[in-house]
């Protein structure tokens with residue numbers, strides 16, 4: 001009886017398992033296989049050995065190291081910052097009563113707006129053209145500063161724009177999640193806290209934060225994963241040749257290895273992809289462990 | 298601490314229609330004596346919770362004043378009033394243990410009142426013992442039964458030794474047996490601490506059984522206040538008479554004619570008031586079966602529930618329910634001739650109300 005039921009269960013799962021197998025597990029294994037095949041030749045589909053040379057090559061490639069550095073800076077700055085800013089905005093939204101819906105809509109608009117439109121806005125803000133140095137530089141000039149080249153200038157200026165852009169793009173979704181998380185905290189807890197004379201900061205820290213912590217962890221985990229996979233936003237800002245701009249990301253490097261100017265190296269790309277996979281996996285496991293520990297506490 | 302409400306009124310803008318104003322509490326003007334357990338009683342939506350919220354300071358009155366003792370607390374924030382509040386669904390913080398929940402109000406204390414960790418734990422243990430949850434201190438609220446959660450909530454409300462304890466429907470989430478137990482606990486805790494306590498309920502039996510005083514309200518208006526038995530025996534209007542007592546009072550259409558009180562053609566007693574149409578409310582225990590009784594009813598059946606024997610019969614003038622219910626002695630013989638039972642009425646167990654304003658008329 002038990003076995004029969006088990007079989008039935010697996011049968012129901014079969015379609016999903018087939019899809020997961022074909023589109024997730026098989027490619028992953030395939031990429032792993034590629035990544036250890038040395039001297040793979042695209043035209044003849046042959047290779048001359050198995051080993052870790054691809055990994056060694058990638059890990060010694062200055063472009064890859066630059067990409068790793070960029071990605072880590074991006075992740076470490078944008079995830080905490082965007083989550084904090086989203087939380088502050090959500091708290092503000094939650095505390096106003098008038099026009100709340102209107103503001104919520106306004107803050108959510110960028111989420112449904114085309115990325116290209118957002119890119120355009122950033123161009124107007126930051127890009128130097130024949131006619132102007134960009135809106136931000138106009139202000140910089142107004143206060144007596146010299147124009148900064150955000151798109152082709154110094155590394156820190158470019159990194160600044162890149163982080164700002166990423167935060168801007170991920171903010172609406174986080175605000176949406178956090179405002180609904182805040183709204184779902186039962187009002188009676190705040191009444192109880194008020195009767196007990198709890199200050200507003202303590203109320204936030206001791207009551208609100210623990211109650212919305214599952215949502216915050218969700219945002220942090222998906223935020224990390226999303227930021228590690230960043231690529232398209234960088235292209236939108238700095239163009240396709242990210243390596244020479246010094247603004248490449250890990251995914252960008254993988255793409256370049258496959259199809260870019262230096263393309264045609266699936267083995268190197270695979271090795272880089274596996275390294276990215278390992279990084280994301282590690283970070284996610286750490287995140288989950290931390291969140292579980294905090295939740296138990 | 299005695300609580301004085303002076304012309305206290307609270308109005309809300311209606312949730313449904315912004316142009317409509319709901320008067321949740323209408324001109325409350327009375328005094329709750331020190332150290333009493335007071336039951337605030339009324340149907341759903343009559344403003345009980347709003348009254349408690351006004352007293353504890355979560356709501357600001359539209360008009361009127363509140364005094365604790367001689368101190369005007371109308372404009373004091375909740376934490377400066379010295380009140381403890383138990384919310385309807387307890388509002389225990391789910392991520393804290395029982396101990397952390399109880400200690401939480403103490404951690405908020407500032408200045409001179411500030412306590413050391415040991416003092417806090419000691420104090421928490423003291424109230425936990427009082428409500429008998431001292432063995433559950435390290436559990437989370439989700440690991441407790443409803444009755445235990447209830448007691449944790451009371452402990453948290455008591456830990457700052459408030460002058461006033463407020464409980465909003467403290468028993469409504471408990472099953473019948475636990476309700477009985479818990480209400481006795483509340484009674485005991487109140488007696489031991491001597492804290493002036495107001496508890497809200499819409500269950501009249503609950504209020505009657507443990508309160509020193511009950512306050513009956515309807516649609517934001519205080520109807521009557523007094524000792525439970527007194528209010529039961531001398532209701533000031535039809536609403537109070539109907540609200541108190543199970544089984545409920547039987548209400549009949551009646552008439553006063555020439556100083557005599559009639560239900561239909563049956564003259565059931567004398568009355569000094571002027572001739573008029575009235576309601577007659579007869580408590581179930583107010584019927585005395587008697588062969589020569591003045592009130593005639595069509596006999597239907599006899600019901601025995603536990604220790605009560607009730608005679609169920611019909612009378613076309615009864616408007617409260619299709620059945621007239623009379624509780625009688627179990628060894629009383631019920632005689633019915635041609636399907637008609639006759640009753641005499643027990644003095645003081647029936648009340649006459651004017652049809653105009655439903656106020657009581659003295660017999």
Ligand SMILES: Nc1ncnc2c1ncn2[C@@H]1O[C@H](COP(=O)(O)OP(=O)(O)OP(=O)(O)O)[C@@H](O)[C@H]1O
Nearest residue numbers: 309310311312319321340341342343344345346347
């Ligand atoms: N914040 C508010 N805004 C608008 N109307 C309110 C508000 N709070 C209460 N009311 C209204 O005031 C009236 C009294 O509400 P209250 O919660 O005090 O009733 P209650 O006696 O506690 O009822 P219940 O037994 O159902 O808890 C109701 O008509 C309610 O709709």
Ligand SMILES: [Mg+2]
Nearest residue numbers: 345346347465
């Ligand atoms: Mg209520």
